[in-house]
Amino acid sequence: MENFLLYLVVSLGLLLVGLVLMEVTTKVKEFSLMAKGNKAASYVLGGRLLGLAIVLYSTAANSISLGDMAIWGAIGIVAQIIVFYLAEWLTPRFNVMQSIEEDNQAVGLFLMFLSVSIGVVIAGCLTY
Numbered sequence: 001m002e003n004f005l006l007y008l009v010v011s012l013g014l015l016l017v018g019l020v021l022m023e024v025t026t027k028v029k030e031f032s033l034m035a036k037g038n039k040a041a042s043y044v045l046g047g048r049l050l051g052l053a054i055v056l057y058s059t060a061a062n063s064i065s066l067g068d069m070a071i072w073g074a075i076g077i078v079a080q081i082i083v084f085y086l087a088e089w090l091t092p093r094f095n096v097m098q099s100i101e102e103d104n105q106a107v108g109l110f111l112m113f114l115s116v117s118i119g120v121v122i123a124g125c126l127t128y
Contacts, residue, residue: 018052018077028100040108047112051119058123
């Protein structure tokens with residue numbers, strides 16, 4: 001029971017840190033837009049949250065210790081952020097920031113699925 005609680009607390013802490021890092025490193029402030037009823041922003045944020053959770057699930061399931069999980073969880077979060085921005089950069093057909101601010105739900109859904117897909121790939125890379 002003690003290990004479960006420790007892993008849970010560390011995982012949730014990493015999830016919060018990852019979400020905060022995503023929010024502060026982006027030009028679009030999804031929390032503010034969501035408060036105004038912007039659905040596209042909620043899709044983007046939800047996708048990021050789910051993508052990060054998938055990465056952290058993999059680190060918890062495959063780690064050999066709490067420290068190992070924390071280290072690989074942090075690496076997974078950084079990888080998630082970097083790969084998301086690389087993928088976003090490779091889709092120059094639309095201005096992501098403007099599209100989300102204008103509540104373009106198609107772009108929001110695309111970014112949601114992009115985050116989840118990246119999370120699944122990174123989670124697979126974190127298994128040994």
